[in-house]
Amino acid sequence: MVVASAAFSLAAHLAERPPVWSSEEDDILLCRAVIQETHDVRTFVFSARQPRSFRYEPGQFLTFELEIDGQPINRCYTIASTPTRPDLLSITVKRVPGGPVSNWLHDNLRPGMALRAVGPMGEFSSLRHPAGKYLFLSGGSGITPLMSMARAYYDLALGQDIVFLHSARSPDDLIFRHELELMASRDRHFSFVPVCEGPGTGQPWHGYRGRLQLLMLRLAVPDFMERTVFTCGPAPYMAAVRAMLQSAAFDMQRYHEESFDFGSTEGQLAPEPETLPAAPVAATFKVAFTKSGKTLEVRADQTVLDAARKGGVRLPSSCSKGLCGTCKSKLLEGEVDMKHQGGIRQREIDSGLVLLCCSRPKSDLVVDR
Template sequence: MTIAPRHQHLDQMQPWSDRHQLLECLSATPEAPDVMTFTFRSDKDNWFRYLPGQFVTLELPVGPEPVMRTYTLSSTPSRPFSIAVTVKAQKDSVGTRWMFEKLKPGVRIRALGPLGDFTHIRHPGEKYLFISAGSGITPMMSMTRYMADVAPLSDITFINCSRGPSEIIFRSELEYLARFMPNLNLGFIVEQCGGTELWSGLKGRIDKAKIGLLAHDFLDRTVFCCGPDVFMDFVRTTLEAAGFDMARYHQESFRPASLDLAPAPVEGEEGEVRTSIRFTMAGKDVSCAPGQTILQAARGAGVRIGAACESGLCGTCRVMKLSGEVEMAHNGGILDDEIDEGYVLACCSRPKTDVQIEA
């Protein structure tokens, strides 16, 4: 006998919290060669609150010590009962290969987030140009799915670059959405075609001419760009040379802006002060040299604090500061209400006084 799943309305449920709930894998779906979408629910009765285009950091148990990997959500918050990440496995990848081999329905993992500023909600425009390459399509898909649900008349020109037709992620779904979104214009560019692949679209690498052909009014659009660093650098330079207003250009990159921390005092400099960090859960008191971050001091003492980007962007190293003062300069990896509660990012926080950290 099949038992019907319990049904609750959204207003009967609490939002998912990375401090209290885990993610449970619902499905692993192939999308393209070496590309999979992993869909998750909460291990409790929760719904997911985030902005389209944001990311999560997954804690993957690949060995004695887990690894932290950051992935953009490809799902839309307009369908809040599950979230999904779409990932491409590289030859030398560790975390993603573990996901392909071990992350099956029913497996539970820890996650942090969602976080991130790469979203049209925070950078709205009258009309959009999404430019992506490879798996950089994921935040664009999240935003497009969201607009399909809540604003189907949105004006979007969607350009995606891939190696070949079979490697275009979400191609079928995008073509389906374009049937119901009259202002969604798709432009696929492939580097080459196999001998048996039929292709009538653009070939080669992206350039100003192809951008202009697919989006003749690109100078008037708000641009979101995501892909390999070399790809994004080229798009940015091309738009700048064309006279584009770069205030309307946004790119997703886990290369953070430089942290605006005061320079560390030189050893022996007058006024140099060492501080002490008490890691309460580990039961260790650690001397922290001037200029050291909490994360650096923790590692030197063998205290484990999970970290991924180590630059104040992903929020993985968030810890509770129980007492003391720190100097923290981050790149958006922590929310204001979390700071008010006492949380800090260990990777970009330097003690100003003796501190106690819950770690």
């Protein structure tokens, strides 16, 4: 029966091109496989409940909606798979010490289980910045959006000139190492340059050692000044890369980085969002948070999230742009002016949910946080 069921499923996918999956129509994804990439990194592979194809730009992300210990939590994860293989979709997650979501995924998510997801969303994609030569710079689990881009170019055999330089703590922590080495061995236009801070527990390391510096970059990628750069990794890594390229007088118009830290809610707050300039006379409203018991004065030209941070109310957030849905909250009373960028669905708005990062009060509010 198992063989027959698998054959039927395969036939359903091959008989005709499945329609495109839409989280607006069906936001359920089924876990199909769990792959151990390194000692603390796993890839989770998903499909839709019915035969569907996934369409997205390599580099985009999904927002997953989970319930952990009875509490709803939203987290963004970049899609690590490639749209050139449209029947499955995957995310690759590093276990973060103390991180509620990454630990729950590693400890609990198994094939056959279902998660809710919204998306895809995001602007960090090489498709939006076509170039003849790319340099992908990643650190740690920031490899995922760049891996999606690299897989897409590799699958299409377009002869895209790509150097993929990835930094890790040790050879044991090199995510996707064998796949990247295989891609480099089969595509003469693709180069993989791993950099490790120190040796691992296995074989001796003979590659670049230490943290990425300008001299190392010049040796590994002599023509880096001619390339369009995409960077993703922890915030300190991206800041160091940015400073390094600026010191080399690199044309920063050809530099692109992930604009927010997907892991920021796994242990730290995201950077404070920008606020609108204060109006000469701005109305002020009271915003009460039911769970913390705090009440704040919030200006009409100020987002609720911004005011909460400045008032000492700790709220989950990530992008601060209305994209990811992490700060999604129930508005129990009052009215807001919300200008989001796709991180919330209309049916959620209709049920009273708002994104605090892009909501400004139009009256006194009561928020279920």
